[in-house]
Amino acid sequence: xxxLNLMRELSIQGETKIILVVLDGVGGLPMxxxxxxxxxxxxxxxxxxxxxxSICGMSTPVxxxxxxxxxxxxxxxxxxxxxxxxxxxGVLEALGIGFDLQSEDIAARxxxxxxxxxxxxxxxxxxxxxxxxVGARLCEKLRQISxxxxxxxxxxxxxxxxxxxxxxxxxxxxxxxxxxxxxxxxPLPVEPxxxxxxxxxxxxxxxxxxxxxxxxxxxxANGCNLRGIAKDPGLPKLPExxxxxxxxxxxxxxxxxxxxxxGMNILPTGDTIEEEAETLTQHWDEYDFFFFHVKKTDSxxxxxxxxxxxxxxxxxxxxxxxxxxxxxxxILVTGDHSTPAVWKAHSWHELPILLxxxxxxxxxxxxxxxxxxxxxxxGHIHHVDLxxxxxxxxxxxxxxxx
Amino acid sequence: xxxLNLMRELSIQGETKIILVVLDGVGGLPMxxxxxxxxxxxxxxxxxxxxxxSICGMSTPVxxxxxxxxxxxxxxxxxxxxxxxxxxxGVLEALGIGFDLQSEDIAARxxxxxxxxxxxxxxxxxxxxxxxxVGARLCEKLRQISxxxxxxxxxxxxxxxxxxxxxxxxxxxxxxxxxxxxxxxxPLPVEPxxxxxxxxxxxxxxxxxxxxxxxxxxxxANGCNLRGIAKDPGLPKLPExxxxxxxxxxxxxxxxxxxxxxGMNILPTGDTIEEEAETLTQHWDEYDFFFFHVKKTDSxxxxxxxxxxxxxxxxxxxxxxxxxxxxxxxILVTGDHSTPAVWKAHSWHELPILLxxxxxxxxxxxxxxxxxxxxxxxGHIHHVDLxxxxxxxxxxxxxxxx
Numbered sequence: 001x002x003x004l005n006l007m008r009e010l011s012i013q014g015e016t017k018i019i020l021v022v023l024d025g026v027g028g029l030p031m032x033x034x035x036x037x038x039x040x041x042x043x044x045x046x047x048x049x050x051x052x053x054s055i056c057g058m059s060t061p062v063x064x065x066x067x068x069x070x071x072x073x074x075x076x077x078x079x080x081x082x083x084x085x086x087x088x089x090g091v092l093e094a095l096g097i098g099f100d101l102q103s104e105d106i107a108a109r110x111x112x113x114x115x116x117x118x119x120x121x122x123x124x125x126x127x128x129x130x131x132x133x134v135g136a137r138l139c140e141k142l143r144q145i146s147x148x149x150x151x152x153x154x155x156x157x158x159x160x161x162x163x164x165x166x167x168x169x170x171x172x173x174x175x176x177x178x179x180x181x182x183x184x185x186x187p188l189p190v191e192p193x194x195x196x197x198x199x200x201x202x203x204x205x206x207x208x209x210x211x212x213x214x215x216x217x218x219x220x221a222n223g224c225n226l227r228g229i230a231k232d233p234g235l236p237k238l239p240e241x242x243x244x245x246x247x248x249x250x251x252x253x254x255x256x257x258x259x260x261x262x263g264m265n266i267l268p269t270g271d272t273i274e275e276e277a278e279t280l281t282q283h284w285d286e287y288d289f290f291f292f293h294v295k296k297t298d299s300x301x302x303x304x305x306x307x308x309x310x311x312x313x314x315x316x317x318x319x320x321x322x323x324x325x326x327x328x329x330x331i332l333v334t335g336d337h338s339t340p341a342v343w344k345a346h347s348w349h350e351l352p353i354l355l356x357x358x359x360x361x362x363x364x365x366x367x368x369x370x371x372x373x374x375x376x377x378x379g380h381i382h383h384v385d386l387x388x389x390x391x392x393x394x395x396x397x398x399x400x401x402x
Numbered sequence: 403x404x405x406l407n408l409m410r411e412l413s414i415q416g417e418t419k420i421i422l423v424v425l426d427g428v429g430g431l432p433m434x435x436x437x438x439x440x441x442x443x444x445x446x447x448x449x450x451x452x453x454x455x456s457i458c459g460m461s462t463p464v465x466x467x468x469x470x471x472x473x474x475x476x477x478x479x480x481x482x483x484x485x486x487x488x489x490x491x492g493v494l495e496a497l498g499i500g501f502d503l504q505s506e507d508i509a510a511r512x513x514x515x516x517x518x519x520x521x522x523x524x525x526x527x528x529x530x531x532x533x534x535x536v537g538a539r540l541c542e543k544l545r546q547i548s549x550x551x552x553x554x555x556x557x558x559x560x561x562x563x564x565x566x567x568x569x570x571x572x573x574x575x576x577x578x579x580x581x582x583x584x585x586x587x588x589p590l591p592v593e594p595x596x597x598x599x600x601x602x603x604x605x606x607x608x609x610x611x612x613x614x615x616x617x618x619x620x621x622x623a624n625g626c627n628l629r630g631i632a633k634d635p636g637l638p639k640l641p642e643x644x645x646x647x648x649x650x651x652x653x654x655x656x657x658x659x660x661x662x663x664x665g666m667n668i669l670p671t672g673d674t675i676e677e678e679a680e681t682l683t684q685h686w687d688e689y690d691f692f693f694f695h696v697k698k699t700d701s702x703x704x705x706x707x708x709x710x711x712x713x714x715x716x717x718x719x720x721x722x723x724x725x726x727x728x729x730x731x732x733i734l735v736t737g738d739h740s741t742p743a744v745w746k747a748h749s750w751h752e753l754p755i756l757l758x759x760x761x762x763x764x765x766x767x768x769x770x771x772x773x774x775x776x777x778x779x780x781g782h783i784h785h786v787d788l789x790x791x792x793x794x795x796x797x798x799x800x801x802x803x804x
Contacts, residue, residue, distance in 0.1 A: 063404075063405070064783065082802075348791075
């Protein structure tokens with residue numbers, strides 16, 4: 001398990017450059033017992049040629065059997081132990097819509113729900129999945145609510161989901177959720193888990209009471225629940241730990257958000273992998289470490305669309321020569337978790353991993369795929385160890401002990 | 403290392419079924435450097451066919467170099483860290499004879515010994531390994547001893563070994579043993595390691611003093627020592643952690659006992675592997691998880707009888723189709739530890755492991771044996787992680803984090 005204090009002690013500045021390519025959810029499964037996985041089915045001449053010159057292996061994102069969400073999966077890639085550092089759902093949701101969350105803000109995920117007008121009991125936890133436009137209109141109404149000495153932000157997400165952010169002095173997390181997780185019950189009050197969070201709990205309960213009044217005339221969304229009420233986890237920042245100037249290239253806000261929590265600079269980019277590669281090229285001289293995120297491998301896996309996921313991988317492969325042309329000192333290619341098309345969701349399976357630097361011991365892997373990587377020279381490792389490995393291969397970690 | 407609290411948080415109920423087959427002590431060694439291990443020598447067409455469709459690997463039961471007893475080996479298989487959860491020897495011994503141990507009972511392993519009648523010093527720690535019948539008769543005599551407010555049970559085990567159980571209110575463990583581990587010394591008094599165990603220590607010392615009187619006229623067993631004085635370790639129960647209805651099928655009491663400590667229901671069965679498979683079939687609808695224990699691989703290994711151990715493995719292989727006919731969602735085949743015939747005892751060697759589910763990535767292993775499994779796609783894993791993996795493959799763990 002990576003010791004961040006040790007990394008802080010051993011890491012040094014340098015001229016070398018590291019690229020971490022995250023093909024989100026790239027790990028797959030065969031659709032039939034004898035078939036290939038998505039990555040194995042994809043025609044990837046550039047990845048395969050790189051694999052020949054690289055050392056490969058398999059990596060567990062969090063722990064055996066654990067299917068990580070995007071938060072824990074990326075924390076592990078950034079060398080934070082995801083079992084120790086948790087990103088609250090409210091924070092992830094705020095980051096996911098590109099909200100400019102500040103370190104003392106309290107963020108909650110809100111869910112519109114339907115309450116029985118007489119008894120106040122929940123009859124539908126998702127308010128009949130109201131259309132996104134309706135959610136947006138209701139958020140507009142909720143912005144009328146004001147709290148003493150605190151600014152509030154209400155931002156629509158999708159359908160019945162929204163984000164509530166409180167900004168002000170003396171706000172604390174360590175708060176329970178209001179969603180009783182079943183219909184036929186009343187929303188629960190927010191309660192402080194830690195004594196210093198008592199005032200924040202009061203404010204949130206006051207906000208919820210006001211929201212009930214504001215929404216009273218609405219149907220079906222006449223109430224709401226707050227979940228995952230949390231602050232920025234205050235991670236130690238990668239630039240401080242590793243003496244790296246870190247740039248993040250990602251097309252989706254949530255990944256930019258997690259990168260920001262880790263202390264990376266966010267590089268504005270377009271929607272395509274080509275545009276991401278252009279961004280990389282443009283900023284090449286300014287940073288030492290690049291997080292390069294490809295989203296759609298995961299999206300197509302969640303859709304259960306094997307062929308479409310294959311196409312995304314092939315798309316990345318076609319762009320890879322532009323990335324390699326920059327001549328990084330270290331390049332790592334892997335994913336944050338598996339999303340096999342046959343499973344249609346994040347899964348617990350290990351990720352294939354490819355590591356190239358001038359200083360690797362080449363193994364016998366000649367194709368970047370799950371089965372070839374099972375026999376790779378890196379063996380079976382863990383995501384939290386990848387960044388320290390990359391640092392070493394980049395000549396940026398001094399000797400430990402005399 | 404498996405985090406049982408995390409497992410409790412992520413596990414969900416489901417319709418899927420898991421079978422954990424434990425071929426006790428199955429791991430072996432070649433008798434000559436070029437020879438096969440017991441498992442490799444065995445003709446196992448069904449295991450091999452299953453290996454083709456499975457993902458295989460090697461697993462360390464407790465830690466590198468550690469030869470586990472049956473207790474720690476099974477605790478690890480049931481996902482308890484055996485270095486944190488210890489089952490006292492007295493408890494294991496009581497379970498081993500099928501004693502109905504209750505959660506507040508104090509159990510000790512007793513050893514008859516020979517004392518010099520004049521000095522009271524031990525002259526033989528095993529009382530000349532008296533025959534089992536003599537041990538039984540002496541236990542009968544020891545049952546006369548009564549203690550204030552506490553029931554006592556004295557049960558013969560084998561030769562010079564017996565079990566003493568105290569049942570009553572306010573009994574505590576945390577007690578030293580009386581065996582000085584060498585001849586020429588007196589038995590030591592039982593001493594409390596924790597203050598609350600002082601009264602229990604007094605009771606046991608009183609019982610020992612009475613036992614000296616009762617045995618005074620006997621030879622060579624005119625004294626006794628108490629070892630491994632302990633209570634049920636109070637493990638968190640598997641059905642609660644994993645939301646599994648757990649059934650245990652084992653022909654020997656000790657394994658039924660350990661399964662019971664883990665919260666499994668014990669399914670009465672016969673002496674043969676066929677009868678165990680029938681029990682499995684009969685109870686198939688009632689449970690989600692089955693622990694299926696095959697004892698004799700270990701017994702024949704301890705005998706040093708390579709060929710007989712091979713035969714037990716082949717015997718299991720012949721029954722395997724009946725087990726597979728039930729169509730489990732996940733089946734795991736491994737052992738609790740190795741017992742190579744050439745070593746004639748439990749050993750520290752890794753166990754070959756085979757995991758089948760619809761959602762595995764098949765590797766290139768085509769035979770279930772130690773050498774093929776070394777190149778398996780699971781790599782080198784740990785027993786404590788097997789149950790979390792099985793849970794994931796059974797679709798019974800939700801995503802961790804958002």
